[in-house]
Amino acid sequence: MDQPTKVSLTAKVLMGMALGIIVGLFINYTGLNAPGSFINVYIVDGLFQVVGKMFVNALKMLVVPLVLFSLICGVCGIGNLNTLGRVGVKSFALYILTTAVAIATAILFAVTAGIGQGMQASTDSSFSGKEAPPLTDVFINIIPTNPIAAMVNGEMLQVIFFAILVGISILMVGKKARSFIEGAEIGNEVMMKMVTIVMAVAPYAVFALIAKAMAELGFDLLKVLIGYVLVLVLALLFHLFITLMVTLKVFSGLSPMRFISKIRNVQVFAFSTASSNATIPVTMRTVTERLGVNNSVASFTVPFGATINMDGTAMMQGVATVFIANIYGVELGMSGYLTVIAMAVLASIGTAGVPGVGLVMLSMVFAQVGLPIEGIGLILGVDRLLDMMRTAVNVSGDAVVSTIVAKSEGKLDLDVYNDPDAGLTTGDIVLDEEVERELAEVVTATHSRLE
Numbered sequence: 001m002d003q004p005t006k007v008s009l010t011a012k013v014l015m016g017m018a019l020g021i022i023v024g025l026f027i028n029y030t031g032l033n034a035p036g037s038f039i040n041v042y043i044v045d046g047l048f049q050v051v052g053k054m055f056v057n058a059l060k061m062l063v064v065p066l067v068l069f070s071l072i073c074g075v076c077g078i079g080n081l082n083t084l085g086r087v088g089v090k091s092f093a094l095y096i097l098t099t100a101v102a103i104a105t106a107i108l109f110a111v112t113a114g115i116g117q118g119m120q121a122s123t124d125s126s127f128s129g130k131e132a133p134p135l136t137d138v139f140i141n142i143i144p145t146n147p148i149a150a151m152v153n154g155e156m157l158q159v160i161f162f163a164i165l166v167g168i169s170i171l172m173v174g175k176k177a178r179s180f181i182e183g184a185e186i187g188n189e190v191m192m193k194m195v196t197i198v199m200a201v202a203p204y205a206v207f208a209l210i211a212k213a214m215a216e217l218g219f220d221l222l223k224v225l226i227g228y229v230l231v232l233v234l235a236l237l238f239h240l241f242i243t244l245m246v247t248l249k250v251f252s253g254l255s256p257m258r259f260i261s262k263i264r265n266v267q268v269f270a271f272s273t274a275s276s277n278a279t280i281p282v283t284m285r286t287v288t289e290r291l292g293v294n295n296s297v298a299s300f301t302v303p304f305g306a307t308i309n310m311d312g313t314a315m316m317q318g319v320a321t322v323f324i325a326n327i328y329g330v331e332l333g334m335s336g337y338l339t340v341i342a343m344a345v346l347a348s349i350g351t352a353g354v355p356g357v358g359l360v361m362l363s364m365v366f367a368q369v370g371l372p373i374e375g376i377g378l379i380l381g382v383d384r385l386l387d388m389m390r391t392a393v394n395v396s397g398d399a400v401v402s403t404i405v406a407k408s409e410g411k412l413d414l415d416v417y418n419d420p421d422a423g424l425t426t427g428d429i430v431l432d433e434e435v436e437r438e439l440a441e442v443v444t445a446t447h448s449r450l451e
């Protein structure tokens with residue numbers, strides 16, 4: 001167990017974040033980040049970028065093997081196809097429901113505030129939209145033609161589908177497949193240890209990622225778009241602290257306060273990386289070890305949520321639609337808003353949680369309701385910061401739904417949930433002395449045999 005006197009990893013990561021904000025804003029404010037300057041070339045685009053990107057790469061490196069192993073174990077752990085089906089249906093329904101409520105809330109906030117009214121359209125026409133993939137393709141593409149290619153390309157829905165099938169087939173084979181299950185379990189454990197290793201450098205990496213983002217923040221743009229930014233931030237906070245927490249309380253009866261205090265580091269990782277997908281290892285670890293969700297549920301709900309659940313992103317689309325419609329003087333009306341809600345929910349199913357994907361989804365929504373795609377150019381400049389914020393909301397939704405589903409299936413360890421220190425780590429990499437001794441013996445034995 002960890003020494004309680006030591007500083008926890010979460011505290012270190014939060015310190016890294018706070019320092020990153022201070023240093024980044026200082027660089028931005030003093031103009032030290034001018035293009036070509038020493039700070040710009042060697043620090044912001046040099047050191048910060050290298051450290052940050054290396055860390056995000058390391059997180060992404062873990063995602064596919066972690067999801068594969070833990071989901072195979074998860075399916076075998078559930079051991080019952082009916083339960084598996086229920087977990088799937090419940091989490092899907094909750095993900096869709098929360099996303100729809102999120103975007104409806106966002107539209108309500110934006111319409112009430114009347115953002116964008118009276119503003120002139122001066123667009124950066126460099127943004128070109130994307131066609132919405134037909135819904136039929138979304139379903140067809142869940143099934144990989146080549147599972148290895150799905151893993152190579154990080155196609156999460158396909159990886160999930162394949163892993164579930166492998167798990168079910170193992171169950172059908174029965175006893176003979178025992179060593180396969182054991183192998184998957186060891187694989188899962190090894191991957192979780194790898195998460196620990198990567199997380200050990202998180203405080204520095206979070207510092208670098210956030211300092212870079214803040215140093216590059218366009219304050220002038222923020223001022224121009226203050227209405228849009230403020231309404232969206234308020235709507236996101238409302239969703240995070242009210243809607244999601246009420247949902248948690250109503251569906252599970254669990255304490256929202258405890259929940260919020262335990263998922264802080266997931267939110268910080270999502271904020272710094274702006275990617276739900278890259279945050280999967282941290283979300284998985286937190287919901288299982290800090291919140292007590294059994295791996296058999298979390299291994300499915302977390303990667304599934306990172307792919308299809310994007311409450312924060314849907315909210316951005318709601319606020320942006322109202323904002324741009326007002327600027328261009330387009331009257332959307334009730335049916336327009338309903339279309340926006342439906343489109344945003346569907347778009348979130350078909351697109352993965354990676355940085356900036358929200359803007360691509362927005363272009364699909366605009367195309368559907370007849371708003372000019374160039375309008376997106378208006379909000380492009382502030383999108384990075386908002387992407388960070390909405391990703392933190394996206395992953396919070398994944399954790400809420402995982403907890404609710406686990407509780408309803410009797411797969412939540414209440415002792416872990418209620419223990420404020422459960423799963424806290426210091427981030428130190430400790431090697432088990434006994435294991436080290438055993439390994440040393442194996443190595444010595446091999447050497448003497450070879451001599």
Ligand code: ASP
Binds near residue numbers: 310313356357358391
């Ligand atoms: N970055 C978001 C996520 O990974 C998606 C987006 O809003 O662009 O969840």
